[in-house]
Amino acid sequence: MIKVGIVGGTGYTGVELLRLLTSHPEVELIAITSRSEAGMRVDDMFPSLRGHVDLCFTEPTEEELGQCDLIFFATPNGVAMRTVPALLDRGVRIVDLSADYRIKDIPTWEKWYGETHQSPELVAEAVYGLPEMNRSEIRQARLVANPGCYPTAVQLGFLPLIEKGLVDCQRLIADAKSGASGAGRQAKVAGLMGEVGESFKAYGASGHRHLPEIEQGLSLMHGRPAQVTFVPHLLPMIRGIEATLYAELKDDSVDLQALFEERYKNEPFVDVLPFGSHPETRSVRGGNVCRMALHRQGDRPVVIITSVIDNLVKGAAGQAIQNMNIMFECREDAGLDMPALMP
Amino acid sequence: MIKVGIVGGTGYTGVELLRLLTSHPEVELIAITSRSEAGMRVDDMFPSLRGHVDLCFTEPTEEELGQCDLIFFATPNGVAMRTVPALLDRGVRIVDLSADYRIKDIPTWEKWYGETHQSPELVAEAVYGLPEMNRSEIRQARLVANPGCYPTAVQLGFLPLIEKGLVDCQRLIADAKSGASGAGRQAKVAGLMGEVGESFKAYGASGHRHLPEIEQGLSLMHGRPAQVTFVPHLLPMIRGIEATLYAELKDDSVDLQALFEERYKNEPFVDVLPFGSHPETRSVRGGNVCRMALHRQGDRPVVIITSVIDNLVKGAAGQAIQNMNIMFECREDAGLDMPALMP
Amino acid sequence: MIKVGIVGGTGYTGVELLRLLTSHPEVELIAITSRSEAGMRVDDMFPSLRGHVDLCFTEPTEEELGQCDLIFFATPNGVAMRTVPALLDRGVRIVDLSADYRIKDIPTWEKWYGETHQSPELVAEAVYGLPEMNRSEIRQARLVANPGCYPTAVQLGFLPLIEKGLVDCQRLIADAKSGASGAGRQAKVAGLMGEVGESFKAYGASGHRHLPEIEQGLSLMHGRPAQVTFVPHLLPMIRGIEATLYAELKDDSVDLQALFEERYKNEPFVDVLPFGSHPETRSVRGGNVCRMALHRQGDRPVVIITSVIDNLVKGAAGQAIQNMNIMFECREDAGLDMPALMP
Amino acid sequence: MIKVGIVGGTGYTGVELLRLLTSHPEVELIAITSRSEAGMRVDDMFPSLRGHVDLCFTEPTEEELGQCDLIFFATPNGVAMRTVPALLDRGVRIVDLSADYRIKDIPTWEKWYGETHQSPELVAEAVYGLPEMNRSEIRQARLVANPGCYPTAVQLGFLPLIEKGLVDCQRLIADAKSGASGAGRQAKVAGLMGEVGESFKAYGASGHRHLPEIEQGLSLMHGRPAQVTFVPHLLPMIRGIEATLYAELKDDSVDLQALFEERYKNEPFVDVLPFGSHPETRSVRGGNVCRMALHRQGDRPVVIITSVIDNLVKGAAGQAIQNMNIMFECREDAGLDMPALMP
8 A cells, every 4th residue: 555645735635635535445644634623523614524534633743754654745835835845855755736836937937936946956866747748767767747637637738749750830829728726715705605606707828737737748849849738727617627729730741630630549638539529628627638639720720629637636636546556556447437426 | 157138228327327337246247239329339429438348239139138138228218128028938027117016006106207107017026226225126026126216325315214113204395406417318408508607597397207217216115105295406417416304203212323333334325424414416426425424403303314426426326236136146336346436 | 976985995895885885976085094905096905996986985073074975884883883973973874884883772882893883872872774664764863774785685584474473483593695705805814715605604604793693683673573584694606695584374375486586566666576587696796686586386385585685785885885775765776777797 | 769679687687687677768768577486576676776676577478578669688698599589579679698690600599599490581680789899780770789798809800900900810719708797697616605705716617608609799890701819717706707819910000099089989888908007807887898908028029918897787788778879879888978987
């Protein structure tokens, strides 16, 4: 059994990790920490877990956490980078669901996240935890930087096209939409039902933190700098991301559907729908899968990819467990093999 | 392995049966029928099942269905009563999720359901599939009438009080609210997002089909006729039922919280929350559990019970599988042991 | 023109007052105060008002407010009772949308609202602003205590029955449901989309602040103490209250439908639907109307009333304007004559 | 008073016309037709109109309709083109909210709408009812083709850029999202709450009927063929469209914010927000306004426009009334001057 700890268990990614880990056949959950709620039973905060989790939140201490084989950080940005070094020294492996280790260029990270990085020496070592790109590196990793939710949906959608050099990488567009759980579980007026319900808007249209993460990934695929115009939007619902991606084909001789199906045929958590399908976010609700489809409008040179994930699963907790499974050589779908909840 | 068939697989209870059965360790799914969609792949209709269900809908035939050990009827009212007798003759056991066999008094059934019963000789034999009342009869049953969604939430909430004779059974009130999936997956203007969203209303306030089913159950608990005023309401959401129950105490000397905890302590799918808690429907979303709590307003003689279920799980497909598990001596929670999806 | 001020303009009742007052033919809006947002343009906070409101929020000062003919307090409980006395001394009339002057019994108010009343000498003078009960007193009032949202829906529904002495006033039940805007526009985790969306629950089932307000009103109608079991619930939507009311008939010889129609025939904002109708909250969205209908289940002695309002209009800002119209002898529906927004 | 009729009053655009016209100071509503509901009171179908509309639905007859000064067609596509010619002959003026007269190229219309046009001789005469482009032609028109909802949001967003020749008109992208009311009030499984709620998807990504309408409009602005990639999406809410528009600047020397403000400064129903704002659909709910904002990501050559309307108001009924106001020389905002409903 893998001894697992969760640092920061009171947010939506924390409770989602708990939901999924309770069904994992090879995990023993030994600690869930929360500074603010230490002492409280986990299932008092989250009654959905009654009968499934019998722990209390604890103060995070190096001693307790040092006994874990693996720790998930489900903390706000800026926490993991202060705590991870000491835990790695104790031989604990880490999957960080925050943004602390995602960006390789430290000045870029510091610009977008507004503070000085506290463990820059680990950034190069950290493996970007998108299994579809980096599976073998993840297997060996001590420290995995779990991708952001938007970057997961966007990168998986563009990946086959960019790897093959088929599209103009200076003219990529990603119009992405997320449910409200993506903003976390903090008390903010902007997140109230009365503000978010029955309404829709773009946000961060002049620049969002996930832009450099996306461009870093696309540039690696491309081998040169890629540029994407990325606009996120807020949906009046809880779970789900849809990204509609637009790319201009440089070469229109390739069977794109066959390309996508081939690229992802061995991927347990990427599902390429028939050409022209319209994946719905509900088809992945609660499930660790990215479903996508391709579209063309007549013979015009723009290829459209629609890509959906559950932002809390393949966009966060599910992908983190997928990374753990790879790191500990479990079946990659252990704890992740249930269908989505529909309707 | 239990060889299972589903008759009527295109509605919400059908797809929910499929979702749950794919995780069941002792079930082999061999047939899913639909007259209207015969030949279509199940996962073309329900992409959430891609990778989990590899069957096509078929025309229901006695030959195919006769090979099953157990068949779930997830059909509109009036279908099962025409088909079940022949299947029982072939030795198939049945869990009927429709209302055909729920009401013991045939004239009452015919009045509320508006047609002549087609297999009245089976009504007495059919076991009402509320495990918390009838577990031992279910174990032996050839034919189980799976309870309605509202009746499950209401009966479980009143049960401990009525069994003990603590409340006035002529003055029971059940104010119940259901998500829109309870109305099924038929094309009707009244079910459109534009009609149901951002609005709330009572319906059936002058009499709803679940009223005689509820009163039949409460009267059995009481040993004499019980009378309940039952008003259902339509919620602007998809899954979940909440019932707020009001009863007048005849005897106020009993520790009600202790009574409820004792009554349900061995029930795997009833969860009594601490006194004064407010169970939320999301705490049971996707899970086969009824959570409930007790309330008093000062020292007044009214006891209030708030009871929540997922109408598609403990209110339909999950309870049906629970019944199957009892009938086939599986673990009662086989296929039903995942926590709810929250948020 | 009536010179109007609003104290506390940044909440949902504040912006709703603004929306309605911009269409009022006899109102000049001269001040909107907010300590926290002083200096900000009102339409920067609420872009829906661009082109309709050209004011900035100001610090509340006695001088500025003293120039108003009428001031609406749209503040949290506890603010008005500290400020109103000085304004009354300057000859300003007040409609207080908070709870400060609703409860006549000061110890009861202090128990439920948890603080010492700061202007108890005004409580007796304050007129409870339910026009359907107190229109003539409102006309003369210096200080109107605008009713709570739940109390409006509940009292209007029970009123004709209790006035005529037809029901058992010790056995009243009010099962009420409100949209999320009723909880206001404060930053709280419990109000997030991720907490409120796609879920339903009771709250305050052991006692809610609106209970003493409701019982005070029902007791006045009854002439003796009336007792109601009141359970509020939170709906996964923004606007709207539905109350399902249950009362036991002592006298079943009266034509209840005729009674209700007669009682409300001259009321511009109460609409009695045909017997057995099911009023929807959306039928009053944005409109200052209470729609209600009566139901019976067979010949049983319980009468059921379903009553809907928009909690921000007839339950708050609209009723406040209705009161102003009565106080200043405008047409009672001035500024309030638009149909509801449906769908 | 303008004598007004509505053909097809039972859909969402029909009831929205009724809501708005009841507040219009210069309109007398004399007929509302519906073949299927003839004889039914309008406010029995739409209780939100009780007290505001005192008519019954009637069978559409030339005699009755011929007495109108203006008729709104709120019918499915294909109805108006069969009826309009005879009404024009009687001197009635028409605003057609359906698509029958929007497309000038008849083969294109017939391809996208799948039938033969029944009054092609009127297509050239029909004026495309986008006041911001065609106000003077509308004033004289006998027959106005009211624009589609998506085309309104998209064309108004691109208009200033294309008129001035600032962007590459072969590389326009319009990613648009609509609430469920845009699909109308027909009984379809795909429109159920259980299908649309808590989910999001693209549809028509390989080609949607509004594409040729949008391209016709953009090409007229451009003076040459313009090409847009247009992908609509379905939002889990009722009212509102947001379009996020992407265009590549050919000339980056112009102050785009000043350009937009100047272009729309005299338009009563277009509101340009400060640069970098994020218009929300709720800021226009129930109001006849298009709000938009401009964005850039650093110094990259892509300009982003976010544009919101209420699909039933500026996207349908409100714009139709605006056109009527222009045709009959009323104030352009008569009946249309209320703020949006927020929250």
